[in-house]
Each structure stands twice: as structure tokens, then as C-alpha cells.
Amino acid sequence: MEMMKKKSFNLPEDCLAMILSLTSPGDVCRLSSVSSIFQLTSNSSALWRKFLPPDYESIIARSNNPSQLLDLPLKKVYSSLCRYPILIDNGYKSFWLNRLTGKKCYMLSARALTIVWGSTPMYWKWTSIYHPKSRFSEVARLRDVCWLEIKGKIDVKALSPSTHYAAYFVFTLERSAYGLKNQPVKVTMGLAGSGESITRVVYLDVETPERLGNFPEEPFLGQPFGDFMVPPILADGGGLEYRMDRSDGWWEVKIGEFKVDLEEGELEMRLTQLGGHWKRGLAVQGIEIRPR
Known part of the structure; x- marks a missing residue:
């Protein structure tokens, strides 16, 4: 054992860095915490350059203050991008890295989305003061529409290759909200113009008798069954999917999943409620795209 330690110490740093680069950022952190040999190598710029996306510099250059990150050692660049998402493209998108894998993550702001009637003040209001706080300068507030349609696109080249992604609609509902409770919302995800997409049904605002403690305030869309109502069934035969709480105070609901195995094309995500x-x-x- 002692002989192995001595031989390891004699290995050049770039060789040790190459060995660590065949693992993952999470493995490097674990190995450096139990081995002084790997702890020294874990600061290597050559190592963290392997974990950072090849185009990380050009992405950071699209932020408001790129030098703040680019002047740091690469290990700190990686750590910062995992902990603190940066705003890019005039503040319309947010970019960060998955801490354990280094895969790219994005959120498209409401301003980066196509919202039907979004530029008509009668139907939508844009505001910079909102609770919970948004990472973007503005959020879109629905005043009143009959036709609800929201669409987002992202170039597949912006995503990490050979990665399974999921897209999430990030939203909240105000106390004055109406017209969405127990109403099915259609979400679609696929390559734009390919004619191939996956469509499913989600619910942004559902309260079951079990969650309320008694009967719903509004008619439920399921079929009557005894003294209660049977929840709606999704198109794929699954059970009802609820919105999920996020750590930033917002909610999210999954739009769909997509495996990045193409070099060209635009990934399109759409949400519609035309009831x-x-x-x-x-x-x-906005819409968040992150590794599954």
C-alpha cells in the first residue's frame, strides 16, 4: 500500500488530472476529500477545463460582466456557474451548470417566449416588481385571455450533447386567479418543423377533495363516483400530475423530455389552454431546460 502511494506521488500532475477527468465533478470532490494526492490535483486548470463546456467562454461573454468570471481560476468558474446562474442575451436567458455533471442548464425568461397577445396591455401586464422574486427583470402577468398560448425555442447546439433533458414551465398563480382550476392544459415538446413532437396534458391548478378536506369549490372535470369525483386521467393513461414547488418560491410543471442526439435544429416547447x-x-x- 505504501509503495502504491509513493508511485502515485511520482505521477505528473497532468497525468493525475487526466485520470480525474475520466470521472465526474462529483467524484473529484469526493476523492479530494479523502486523498491529499487528489486534493492537490483537484485545483488543476487542465482538469476543470475538461468539465467545463467547450464554449463556456463564449457563453459567459454574452453576460453583462464577463470579466468577473473569466478572470477566475477555472475551478472557481465551474463552482460559480453551478451556484449562481448568470443572465445572458440582454438578460432574457439564464445559464448555469449542473453541479454533479457539468451539463448545461437554461431558463428562457417570459420575454424570451412567444406569448399570444403578450404585447397587448388589455390582456397581459409586464412588471418588474413581483413576489416571489424572479431572476429576470420582468415577469408576465395574465390579466384576462380566452386564448392562452405560450411558446419557447432553444437551439439544440446550445445544449450538452448526448444528454437527456426535461423542460419545465415556471409559474405561479395569484389570489385573484380564475379559469385554470381543474382545467386541462396541453403541453407539447419536439423539434420545430419536424412534425414529430410529444403532447401531454397537465394541470396548473388542481385541488382534489383529499387536499381540500371537502368538495372542490369549482366543478371537477372527472366523472361522479359516489360522494366524490374521480380525478381526470392523462392522455397517456397516467394519474393526475400536480405542479411542484420550487426552492425559489415559484411552481413548475413538466412540459416534456428530449434526448439531444442531433447537431442542428430548434427544440420547441408549447403550452396551450383554449377552453x-x-x-x-x-x-x-419562464421555461427551464435542465438535465433529467
Whole structure:
């Protein structure tokens, strides 16, 4: 054992860095915490250059203050991008890295999305003062629409190759919200113009009798069964999917999943609710795309 330690110490730093680069950022952190040999190598710029995306410099250059990050050692660049998302493209997108894998993550702000009637003040309001706080300068607030349609696109070249991604609609509902409770919302995800996409049904605002403690305030879309109502069934035969809480105070609901195995094309995500009734009180922060 002692002989192995001595031989390891004699290995050049770039050789040790190459060995560590075949693992993952999470493995490097674990190894450096139990081995002084790997702890010294874990600061190597050559190592962290392997874990950072090849185009990380050009992405950072699209932020407001790129030198703040680019002047740091590469290990700190990686750590910062994992902990603190940066705003790019005039503040319309957010970029960060998955801490354990180094895969790219994005959020498209409401301003980066195509919102039907979004530029009409009668139907949508844009505000910079909102709670919970958004990472972007503005969020979109739904005043009143009958036709709810929101679409986002991202170039697949911006994503990490050979990676399974999921997209999430990030939103919240105001106290004055109506027209969305127990209403099915169609979400679609696929390559733009390919004719191939996956469509499913989600619910932004659902309260079951079990969650309320008694009957819903609004009619449920399921079929009556005894003294309660049977929840709606998704198109794929699965059970009802609820919105999920996020650590930033917002909610999210999954739009779909996509495996990046192409070099060209645009990934398109769409959310629609065309039920013929009026809706209000929806606040949109954006669409988040992150590794599954």
C-alpha cells in the first residue's frame, strides 16, 4: 500500500488530472476529500477545463460582466456557474451548470417566449416588481385571455450533447386567479418543423377533495363516483400530475423530455389552454431546460 502511494506521488500532475477527468465533478470532490494526492490535483486548470463546456467562454461573454468570471481560476468558474446562474442575451436567458455533471442548464425568461397577445396591455401586464422574486427583470402577468398560448425555442447546439433533458414551465398563480382550476392544459415538446413532437396534458391548478378536506369549490372535470369525483386521467393513461414547488418560491410543471442526439435544429416547447373560457391571474417567469 505504501509503495502504491509513493508511485502515485511520482505521477505528473497532468497525468493525475487526466485520470480525474475520466470521472465526474462529483467524484473529484469526493476523492479530494479523502486523498491529499487528489486534493492537490483537484485545483488543476487542465482538469476543470475538461468539465467545463467547450464554449463556456463564449457563453459567459454574452453576460453583462464577463470579466468577473473569466478572470477566475477555472475551478472557481465551474463552482460559480453551478451556484449562481448568470443572465445572458440582454438578460432574457439564464445559464448555469449542473453541479454533479457539468451539463448545461437554461431558463428562457417570459420575454424570451412567444406569448399570444403578450404585447397587448388589455390582456397581459409586464412588471418588474413581483413576489416571489424572479431572476429576470420582468415577469408576465395574465390579466384576462380566452386564448392562452405560450411558446419557447432553444437551439439544440446550445445544449450538452448526448444528454437527456426535461423542460419545465415556471409559474405561479395569484389570489385573484380564475379559469385554470381543474382545467386541462396541453403541453407539447419536439423539434420545430419536424412534425414529430410529444403532447401531454397537465394541470396548473388542481385541488382534489383529499387536499381540500371537502368538495372542490369549482366543478371537477372527472366523472361522479359516489360522494366524490374521480380525478381526470392523462392522455397517456397516467394519474393526475400536480405542479411542484420550487426552492425559489415559484411552481413548475413538466412540459416534456428530449434526448439531444442531433447537431442542428430548434427544440420547441408549447403550452396551450383554449377552453373557450376566460382566464386570469397566471404569472410567468419562464421555461427551464435542465438535465433529467
